[in-house]
Amino acid sequence: MGESQESVSRSQEVEAALALWEIVHAAFPDAVSALDENPFMPFFEVLQTERWREIALFLRDDPKLRCNYMACLSGVDYPEEGKLGIVCNLESVGVHAHKIAVKVYCDREDGVIPSVARVWKTADWHEREAFDMYGMTFSGHPDLRRILCPEDWTGYPLRKDYVVQESYHGIKVPN
Amino acid sequence: MDFFSTVGLNHYLIISAILFGLGLFAVVTRKNAIVVLMGVELILNAANINFLAFSKYNGGMEGVMFSLFVIVLAAAEAAIALAIIINIYKTFNTVDVSSIDSMKE
Amino acid sequence: MSTSLNVWSDALSEFSLFGLPVGLVIVAALPLVFIALYALTYGVYGERKISAFMQDRLGPMEVGKWGILQTLADILKLLQKEDIVNKSADKFLFVIGPGILFVGSFLAFAVLPFGPAFIGADLNVGLFYAIGIVALEVVGILAAGWGSNNKWALYGAIRSVAQIVSYEIPAAIAILCGVMMAGTLSMQQFTILQQGEYGFLHFFLFQNPIAWIPFLIYFIASLAETNRAPFDIPEAESELVAGYFTEYSGMKFAVIFLAEYASMFMVSAIISIVFLGGWNSPFPNIGPLLLNDWTTGPVWGAFWIIMKGFFFIFIQMWLRWTLPRLRVDQLMHVCWKVLTPFAFVAFVLTAIWEIYVK
Amino acid sequence: MGLLDAKISNHNVLVTSVDNVLNWARLSSLWPMGFGLACCAIEMMATNASNYDLERFGIFPRSSPRQSDLMIVAGTVTMKMAERVIRLYEQMPEPRYVLSMGSCSNCGGPYWKHGYHVLKGVDRIIPVDVYVPGCPPRPEALIGGLMKVQELIRMEQIGISRVEALKKLEEKNVDPGQLIEDARKGAMAS
Amino acid sequence: MDQTLSDFGTVFVFLLLGIIFVVGGYLTARLLRPSRPNPEKLAIYECGEEAVGSAWVKFNIRFYVVALIFIIFDVEVVFLFPWATVFKQLGEFALIEALVFAGILVIGLVYAWVKGDLDWVRPTPNIPKMPVLEEDESQVVS
Amino acid sequence: MSEYFRDIGNSVTSILTGMGITLRHFFNAVKRKGDAGIDEENYFNQVDGLVTLQYPREAIPTPEIGRYRLYNEIDDCIGCGQCVRACPIDCIMMETIKVTKDDLAVCGKTSGGQQKKFWVPVFDIDVAQCMTCGICSAVCPTECLYHTQVSDFSEFRRENMIYHFGNLTKLEAEAKRKKLEEEKKAAPAPKPKPAPKAAPAKNATT
Amino acid sequence: MQELGKAEHSSIRVTPQGENRVIVEKDLSSEEMILNMGPQHPSTHGVLRLECKTDGEVVIEAEPYLGYLHRCFEKHAEMVDYPGIVPFVDRMDYLASMNNDFAYCIAVEKLLDIEIPRRVEFMRVIVSEINRIASHLVAIGTYAIDLGAFTPFLFCFRDREHMLNLLEWTSGARMLYNYILIGGVAYDFPKDFAHRTLEFVKYFRPKALELQKLLTENEIFVKRTKGVGMMPADVAINYGWSGPMLRGSGVEWDLRRVDGYSVYPELDFKVCVPDGKFSDIGDSLSRHVVRALEIEESLNIIEQCLDKMPEEEGFDPRSAIPKRIRPKAGEVYGRAENPRGELGFYIISDGKSTKPLRCKARSSCFVNLSAMKELSLGQLIPDLVAIIGSIDIVLGEVDR
Amino acid sequence: MTNTTYTVIFYLFAAVTVFSAAFVVFSRNIIYSAFSLLFTFFGVAALYVFLSADFIAVTQIMVYVGGILVLLLFGVMFTNKIMMTDLKTDVLNILPGIVLLLSITGGLIYTFVARAEWFTSTVQLQGSVVEKIGFETMSRYVLPFEMVSILLLLALIGAAFLARFDKPGKTNDK
Numbered sequence A: 001m002g003e004s005q006e007s008v009s010r011s012q013e014v015e016a017a018l019a020l021w022e023i024v025h026a027a028f029p030d031a032v033s034a035l036d037e038n039p040f041m042p043f044f045e046v047l048q049t050e051r052w053r054e055i056a057l058f059l060r061d062d063p064k065l066r067c068n069y070m071a072c073l074s075g076v077d078y079p080e081e082g083k084l085g086i087v088c089n090l091e092s093v094g095v096h097a098h099k100i101a102v103k104v105y106c107d108r109e110d111g112v113i114p115s116v117a118r119v120w121k122t123a124d125w126h127e128r129e130a131f132d133m134y135g136m137t138f139s140g141h142p143d144l145r146r147i148l149c150p151e152d153w154t155g156y157p158l159r160k161d162y163v164v165q166e167s168y169h170g171i172k173v174p175n
Numbered sequence B: 001m002d003f004f005s006t007v008g009l010n011h012y013l014i015i016s017a018i019l020f021g022l023g024l025f026a027v028v029t030r031k032n033a034i035v036v037l038m039g040v041e042l043i044l045n046a047a048n049i050n051f052l053a054f055s056k057y058n059g060g061m062e063g064v065m066f067s068l069f070v071i072v073l074a075a076a077e078a079a080i081a082l083a084i085i086i087n088i089y090k091t092f093n094t095v096d097v098s099s100i101d102s103m104k105e
Numbered sequence C: 001m002s003t004s005l006n007v008w009s010d011a012l013s014e015f016s017l018f019g020l021p022v023g024l025v026i027v028a029a030l031p032l033v034f035i036a037l038y039a040l041t042y043g044v045y046g047e048r049k050i051s052a053f054m055q056d057r058l059g060p061m062e063v064g065k066w067g068i069l070q071t072l073a074d075i076l077k078l079l080q081k082e083d084i085v086n087k088s089a090d091k092f093l094f095v096i097g098p099g100i101l102f103v104g105s106f107l108a109f110a111v112l113p114f115g116p117a118f119i120g121a122d123l124n125v126g127l128f129y130a131i132g133i134v135a136l137e138v139v140g141i142l143a144a145g146w147g148s149n150n151k152w153a154l155y156g157a158i159r160s161v162a163q164i165v166s167y168e169i170p171a172a173i174a175i176l177c178g179v180m181m182a183g184t185l186s187m188q189q190f191t192i193l194q195q196g197e198y199g200f201l202h203f204f205l206f207q208n209p210i211a212w213i214p215f216l217i218y219f220i221a222s223l224a225e226t227n228r229a230p231f232d233i234p235e236a237e238s239e240l241v242a243g244y245f246t247e248y249s250g251m252k253f254a255v256i257f258l259a260e261y262a263s264m265f266m267v268s269a270i271i272s273i274v275f276l277g278g279w280n281s282p283f284p285n286i287g288p289l290l291l292n293d294w295t296t297g298p299v300w301g302a303f304w305i306i307m308k309g310f311f312f313i314f315i316q317m318w319l320r321w322t323l324p325r326l327r328v329d330q331l332m333h334v335c336w337k338v339l340t341p342f343a344f345v346a347f348v349l350t351a352i353w354e355i356y357v358k
Numbered sequence D: 001m002g003l004l005d006a007k008i009s010n011h012n013v014l015v016t017s018v019d020n021v022l023n024w025a026r027l028s029s030l031w032p033m034g035f036g037l038a039c040c041a042i043e044m045m046a047t048n049a050s051n052y053d054l055e056r057f058g059i060f061p062r063s064s065p066r067q068s069d070l071m072i073v074a075g076t077v078t079m080k081m082a083e084r085v086i087r088l089y090e091q092m093p094e095p096r097y098v099l100s101m102g103s104c105s106n107c108g109g110p111y112w113k114h115g116y117h118v119l120k121g122v123d124r125i126i127p128v129d130v131y132v133p134g135c136p137p138r139p140e141a142l143i144g145g146l147m148k149v150q151e152l153i154r155m156e157q158i159g160i161s162r163v164e165a166l167k168k169l170e171e172k173n174v175d176p177g178q179l180i181e182d183a184r185k186g187a188m189a190s
Numbered sequence E: 001m002d003q004t005l006s007d008f009g010t011v012f013v014f015l016l017l018g019i020i021f022v023v024g025g026y027l028t029a030r031l032l033r034p035s036r037p038n039p040e041k042l043a044i045y046e047c048g049e050e051a052v053g054s055a056w057v058k059f060n061i062r063f064y065v066v067a068l069i070f071i072i073f074d075v076e077v078v079f080l081f082p083w084a085t086v087f088k089q090l091g092e093f094a095l096i097e098a099l100v101f102a103g104i105l106v107i108g109l110v111y112a113w114v115k116g117d118l119d120w121v122r123p124t125p126n127i128p129k130m131p132v133l134e135e136d137e138s139q140v141v142s
Numbered sequence F: 001m002s003e004y005f006r007d008i009g010n011s012v013t014s015i016l017t018g019m020g021i022t023l024r025h026f027f028n029a030v031k032r033k034g035d036a037g038i039d040e041e042n043y044f045n046q047v048d049g050l051v052t053l054q055y056p057r058e059a060i061p062t063p064e065i066g067r068y069r070l071y072n073e074i075d076d077c078i079g080c081g082q083c084v085r086a087c088p089i090d091c092i093m094m095e096t097i098k099v100t101k102d103d104l105a106v107c108g109k110t111s112g113g114q115q116k117k118f119w120v121p122v123f124d125i126d127v128a129q130c131m132t133c134g135i136c137s138a139v140c141p142t143e144c145l146y147h148t149q150v151s152d153f154s155e156f157r158r159e160n161m162i163y164h165f166g167n168l169t170k171l172e173a174e175a176k177r178k179k180l181e182e183e184k185k186a187a188p189a190p191k192p193k194p195a196p197k198a199a200p201a202k203n204a205t206t
Numbered sequence G: 001m002q003e004l005g006k007a008e009h010s011s012i013r014v015t016p017q018g019e020n021r022v023i024v025e026k027d028l029s030s031e032e033m034i035l036n037m038g039p040q041h042p043s044t045h046g047v048l049r050l051e052c053k054t055d056g057e058v059v060i061e062a063e064p065y066l067g068y069l070h071r072c073f074e075k076h077a078e079m080v081d082y083p084g085i086v087p088f089v090d091r092m093d094y095l096a097s098m099n100n101d102f103a104y105c106i107a108v109e110k111l112l113d114i115e116i117p118r119r120v121e122f123m124r125v126i127v128s129e130i131n132r133i134a135s136h137l138v139a140i141g142t143y144a145i146d147l148g149a150f151t152p153f154l155f156c157f158r159d160r161e162h163m164l165n166l167l168e169w170t171s172g173a174r175m176l177y178n179y180i181l182i183g184g185v186a187y188d189f190p191k192d193f194a195h196r197t198l199e200f201v202k203y204f205r206p207k208a209l210e211l212q213k214l215l216t217e218n219e220i221f222v223k224r225t226k227g228v229g230m231m232p233a234d235v236a237i238n239y240g241w242s243g244p245m246l247r248g249s250g251v252e253w254d255l256r257r258v259d260g261y262s263v264y265p266e267l268d269f270k271v272c273v274p275d276g277k278f279s280d281i282g283d284s285l286s287r288h289v290v291r292a293l294e295i296e297e298s299l300n301i302i303e304q305c306l307d308k309m310p311e312e313e314g315f316d317p318r319s320a321i322p323k324r325i326r327p328k329a330g331e332v333y334g335r336a337e338n339p340r341g342e343l344g345f346y347i348i349s350d351g352k353s354t355k356p357l358r359c360k361a362r363s364s365c366f367v368n369l370s371a372m373k374e375l376s377l378g379q380l381i382p383d384l385v386a387i388i389g390s391i392d393i394v395l396g397e398v399d400r
Numbered sequence H: 001m002t003n004t005t006y007t008v009i010f011y012l013f014a015a016v017t018v019f020s021a022a023f024v025v026f027s028r029n030i031i032y033s034a035f036s037l038l039f040t041f042f043g044v045a046a047l048y049v050f051l052s053a054d055f056i057a058v059t060q061i062m063v064y065v066g067g068i069l070v071l072l073l074f075g076v077m078f079t080n081k082i083m084m085t086d087l088k089t090d091v092l093n094i095l096p097g098i099v100l101l102l103s104i105t106g107g108l109i110y111t112f113v114a115r116a117e118w119f120t121s122t123v124q125l126q127g128s129v130v131e132k133i134g135f136e137t138m139s140r141y142v143l144p145f146e147m148v149s150i151l152l153l154l155a156l157i158g159a160a161f162l163a164r165f166d167k168p169g170k171t172n173d174k
C-alpha cells in the first residue's frame, strides 16, 4: 500500500506522541525537554537524569499515559558530547494507542542512570546489556552484572573507542 | 573331614551365629542409626536362617511360616524405623544415636 | 507329549565333562547368546528401523545391506572406546553397577521357557522369581547412579528406582491374577495349562474376559519397569541428558545397553507366558487343518515365544515413538491412583470369577 | 594400555585385518555429540531429520559426551563458549574426532573481522579433523564432511597417529586444484 | 539332591555365566581400548560447565515415601502368591480370607490416598507478579 | 470422580489416535518419495511415504540460483574490485596490476566484450569464511563472480579452502608489475590513452 | 532501598530485596544442589545455560546465563554498510531470517523514506509468512522433543524441508536468505512459484491436522503443559513479551494488525489468542496452541497474497533499491512481527556515512527469556524444560 | 551336579554372606555398608535355597533387596553427608563391641555345635514350599495371616504418618 497511508499513520503517531508529551511535560516541566517531532520516532529527552525513574513510573501508571510496554531500551554512545545515553521506546498495549521514545543521558565516565527495572521488568536485562556494552551504571538495579560478555571481559565493546583485548583466558581473540 | 564335606544343620547354625554376632556388634558399636538398623536386619536374617534350618531338618513347615512372618516384620520394622530415623534427622539434623540421646531435653 | 523332549533336555543338562556341568552351561549360555543376538538384531536394529519407518525415514542403510550390521559395528566400536571413570566417582560402585544390572536382568532368563523342552530351570516359584529378581536391577541402577557422582546420573537413578519400585506393585498384582487362574508359579506349568488344540482360545487372555484388565495393567507397568516411553523419565534425554548412565562410556555402556534390552524382552516374555500361552501356537486346529499340531514343537516353541515377545516389544517401540513423556508426579499418579486400584479390582474380580463362574 | 594405544612397528596381515575390522566398526557407528551452537545446528538437525537421515550411516546423536565419538562443532564458538567446548571435547572418550561445521567454526566466518567475542576458528582450541564449509553448509555438505571423517578413520592404523593417516590420505587424494576444476565443470554444466 | 536344588543350580550357572560375560566384556574392552586420561576428561560431566559441588548431597525425601508404601504392598503380594496357587482348591473360605486380607490393605491405600501421601508433592509454582514499588503501591493497577 | 474417569478415557483415546497415526506411517513406508526438485511439476505429487534422500547416491537438484561455493570466471574479471568492497566480511583478497598499454590486447576482453584493464594476479576467496550472502556476485559488473550449486566440498585442511583464482603466477605478476613501473616512468602522463594494438606477448596461465 | 515489596504466595516468600525464593519444605534439610543445565544440554535449544538451585526435583531458582552465542551483531552493524547488515540480521534469528530482514528493511526504509513496489510488498509478505510457518514448525517440533516425543519433531522437520525448498528456489539459500533487501527483494519469484506454493498449502493442511492429533491433542502432552508456566497478561506486558508469548497470555496484540505495515491491512487474518477452553490462558499449552493456530493463519495469508499479488511480466524486484544507501541524519525504531514476537531495530544515522551510527536490535527472545527466572521458581525440572520449550528461544537472537 | 559341587557352592555362598556381613559392620563408608548388604542378603537367599525354602529365598530377594535395601539406601542418601563420614565416633564402643561379638558368637557356636543335641528328623523338607505355604496360611496360620494384614496396615499408616513432611501451607496440585 505504501506511502500515502503510511505517512498518514505516521503523522497520527506524532500527534499522539505530542499529546502524551504534553501530559508528561505538565507533570515534570523542568525535567523533560521539548518533543522532537521527528516523523520516524518522536522522542523527548529527560534533562534531569536522576528523575528518570519518577518519570518512568508516571509514564507507566498515569491513567492517561499507561505506557505499560517498554519495547526497547538501547544504550547509545555519544563520543562527541562525552555522554552515554539510553533510548527507551515506550508504548501502551491494549489501553491507548500511542507510543513515544525517551532519551536519558549520563556521563561517559562513571555515568549513572536510575534503573527502571522495577518499573518495567523488560528493562532489567536491557539495562544489564547496556551496562555490558557501554559501561554506565544503573542505580537501583537488582542485579547489575554483565550479561552477554563474560564476567571477566575487559572494556565495553560498543563504545566507539573500544579496542579488542588481545587474549582471553589464553585464547587469542583478534583474527 | 566329614564336617566339611557334608553340609548339615550345624553349618547353618554357625553361619547364623556369626551373622547374629556381627549384627549385634553393629547395633552396639555403631552410632549411625541407619547402620544400627542394618545390624538389626542382620540379626533378623540370622534368626531366619535358624528357623529355616530347623524346619528343613525337622521336615516341618513351622520354621518356614515363621521366617515368612519375620520377613514381614522386618519390612514393617524397616519402614517404621526409617521413618523415625528420618524424623529424628529432621529434628536433630543428625542420625547419631548417642548425640540424639544427649540432645533430648 | 513333551516327555521325550524333556528327556532330551534332561540329557543335555545332565551332560557333564570331568565333573563340570557342561550341558548346563550350554543351556545357560544359549539365552546369553540369544540376548546378544536379539539385542543386536531386533532390539537395536529393529527398533531403529521401526522408528525410522514410523518417522518417514529409512534408518540404518549403509552399514551392510540395509544397515543390517549396524549394531554389530556399534558394539565393536564400544569395545574400542576409552573407558572413563571420572575422578570423583566412587570407582567400586561405578564399576559393579552395570554388572549387577546385567546379572539381574540376565538371571531372570533362567526360568524362561523357550519351548516345551528348553528351559533353564523350571522353578516352582519361577514366575515369582522372575518378578522378584528385578530387585537386583534396582540396586544396580542405584549403584551406577550414585557411583557416577554426577547430578544427572543421580537424578536418573533415583527416579528410576522410585519408578521401578512403585510399578512393581501393580505389576505383581496383575501377575497374581494370572497365577490365580493357573494355580501355579511355574512358568512351564503355566504354558502347559494354556495348551490345547484350539490354539489361542486356550490362552488365559481369551479364557477369561477379566484377564484383559491385569493384562493391560501389567503391560503398562512393564513399560515403566523397563523405563520405556512414555515412562522413560529416568533417562529422559531432554531433561537428564542420559539418566543414570550419563557418565558411562565404552563397554560399560554397552553392558547397560544389553541389560536394558534384555529386561525389555523379559517383561514381554512374561506377559506372553502369563496371558498369551508362552510357546504355544496360537493357531487352532480347524477340522482337517491341524494348524495347531503343525506349529507345535521345540523349534516352533522357541519361535512362538520369541515372536510373542517381539510383538510386545514392537508395541513398546510403537508407543515410544508416538507418545510424549510423563512427568514424575503424573507417573506416580498413574501408578498409585490408576493402576493399583484397578489391579485390586482385577484381583477381586478374578478371584470371584475363578471360584464362582468357572 | 590397550591395543589401540600400542606401538606396533611392522604390520602383518593379521594386524591389518584386525585394523580394518576395528576401523570399520568405528566408522560405521560414529555417534556425534548432540551439540548445537548456532544456525548451523539447525542445519545439523535438518540433516538428522527425516529428509537426510544421518542414521543411515549409523550416525545418531547422543547427548552425553561420554558416549560419543564425534564432535560436530556446528556454529559460532564464542569466547565464553570456548572453554566449554574444550571441556566437552576433553570429556569425550578416545578415539574421538572433530568436525568443524560451517564458516564460523572454521574460522569465525562472518564474524571474522569485527567479532570481538567470536573465536576465530575452533581449530585454535581443539584439533579439527574435517572442515565443512558453508554458511550454513547444506545437509549434503555435512554428509560429505562426515564421509570424509569416515575416510580418515579408514586410513588409521594401530600404532599410526592420525596426522600420519591424514598424510597418507592426502597422498592418495587428488590435489586441491582438482576441486576447483570440478566446480568449474559443475558451473559449466548448469 | 532334590529337584528344586538342582533347578537352582541352573540359576547359579546363569549367575556365573552372567558374571563371566560382564567381566569378559570388560577385559576384552581393556585389551582393545586406549586409555589416555587427563584431568579434564576425568572431571564430572555437567553440560560443559565445571561441576559445582558434589552430587552426593542429601537428596529430597519425597522418593522415600514411595519406597515406604511400596514395601508394605510388596510384602502383601508376597503373602498372596502362595495363596493364589492353592486358593482354587480351598474354595470360598480362602477367597474370603484373602479378600479380607487385601481389603484391610486397601484401607491403607485409601488412607494414604486421602491423606495425600500418594501425591507427588509439587510445590505450587510461582506465578509472576507485577513489580511493585514501595512508595506508590496504590498506583499499581491492572 | 468423573474427572478421574474422563482423564483415563481421554488418555486412552488420544493415545490410540496417536498410535494410529504412527502406524499409518509405518505401513506407508513401502512408498518412497522421489527426487524431483521443487521446480518440477510433480514435486508435491511424490511426497508420501519415506522422504529420506540417500544423499551420496541420490540428490534432489539444487535450484539454479542456489548460492553455494563462490566461483570466479577469472577470464571475465575486469578487476574492478567492487566485490571486494561490497563483501561485508572481506573474504575476497584481490590484487590488481594495471595493464600496460601494450598488453591490453594480451589481457583481452571479457566474454561480454569489455576491455580488461587490470591483471588480477591474486584473487583469493576464502570459502571457509564466505557466508554465501551473494552480495559480491550481485555487484559484479561482468557477472564473472558467481555462486555455483556445488555445496559439498569439505577439506581436511583449512588452507585448502582458500581458493586461488588469480590468473598469473608470481613471476608473471612480478614481470607485469615491473612493466607497469617502467611504463609509468616512461610516460608520467596521468591520462591513459586507448592504446594501439601491441605485440602479442604470450602468457600461458589463463 | 525503595524497592518493591510484596507478593504473597503460599510457598513464596519475598525477601526485602525483592528476591523471590521458594521455600520448599525448609524444615526438611535436604540440600540444595546447584545444577548446571546447559550450555550443552538437549533442552536448552542451543547454548543457554540455566544455573538451577534444586531441592530434589524442585527448582528453587534458575538463573539464566546468556552470551554463549554473543556474536556482536551490534558491533558489526556499526562496521558494515546498510545492505551489508542484512546477512548479519539473517543470522540473528536464524529460524526466521526472512522476518528478520523484513523488520530491518522496514526500519531502514522508514529512515530512507522510499517507496516499495506493491508486488515486492506481497512477495515479502509471502516469503516471510512461509518462513513464519517454518519457524513455528521448529518451535513445535523442538517442544515435542523437550516433552519426549520424537516423532512429531521429525514430522515438523519433514514439512519444513518443503518450505526450505520453496525458499531456496526463490532466494538461493536454504536458511539464511539475504533475500529481502532494502528497497526490494533479491530476485523475482521463479515461474510457477505461486502454483507450487498453493500446492504446498494444500499439502500442508492435512499434515498440520495430523500433527495436531498426534501432539497437541495428546492427553499426556496436555497434562504436561496445561497450567505450567502461567504468565498473567499484565505481567507479560510488563515483561515486554510479544508475539505468540503475549498472545498466549490472552492479549490480542499483533504488530501485523497494530502497526499494519506492508500489505497486512489488506489481508484478512485473525489474531490468534487462546480461548481458555482447551488451555488455561497464559500457560505453556496456550503458547503452543497459539503457534499452531498461527500456522493456520499464515497459510491463509499466503493464499490471499498469492491471490492478490499483481502479476508483472519482467518485473525487476531490485528496481527500487537505491544505488547508494546513505540515509539522512535521524533515528528510527522500526519493527515487525517476528515468529517470536516483536523484532525492532533502533537505528541512528548520522547522515554522513553509509554505516549506521548505532543499530540496536530489540530481539524478541531476549525479552521473552527474561521472564524465565521468575517463571522457574518452584517448578519441577520437567516443568522447567516445558517452560523453556514454550518460550521458544533462538539463542542467536537472544545473544545476538 | 554332584554333592561335592553343592558343598562347594554352599561354602561359596556362606563365605559371601559372612564376609559381606562383616564388611557391612566394619566398613567406615556407610554407602559401602549398604551396598555390601546386598551381597549378604543375596547370600542368605542362596542359603535359603539350600534349606529348600525356595519361596522364602525369592521373598528374601524381593523384600530385602528390592524393598528394605532400597529403603536403607534412600535413607542413607537422605540423611548422610557421605563425604564426611566421621571415623572417630565409631571407635567409642569398639572394644566392648568386639568382646561382645566374640563372646556371643563363640558362645552361640559352642552351644549350637557342641552342646545341643538337635533332633533332626529323617524326613527333611523337600521340594518347593510354595503350595505348602499356601495351605498353611489358609489353615493353621489364618489368624496370623490376617494379623499380618493389620500389622501392615498399621505400619503403613504409621510410616506414612511419620514420613508426612508436608506442612500446612503447602498445597498439592489437583
Ligand code: SF4
Residues within 6 Å of the ligand: D038, D039, D040, D041, D074, D075, D076, D101, D102, D103, D104, D105, D109, D110, D134, D135, D136, D137, F131, G091, G176
Ligand atoms: S557458519 Fe553461518 S550458519 Fe553456521 S553458525 Fe556461522 S553464521 Fe551461522
Ligand code: SF4
Residues within 6 Å of the ligand: F070, F086, F087, F088, F089, F090, F091, F092, F129, F130, F131, F132, F133, F134, F135, F136, F137
Ligand atoms: S558471498 Fe558474501 S561473504 Fe561471500 S564473498 Fe561474497 S560478499 Fe563476501
Ligand code: SF4
Residues within 6 Å of the ligand: F072, F076, F077, F078, F079, F080, F081, F082, F083, F084, F139, F140, F141, F142, F143, F144, F145
Ligand atoms: S566485481 Fe567482478 S569483475 Fe569486479 S573484481 Fe570482482 S569479480 Fe572481478
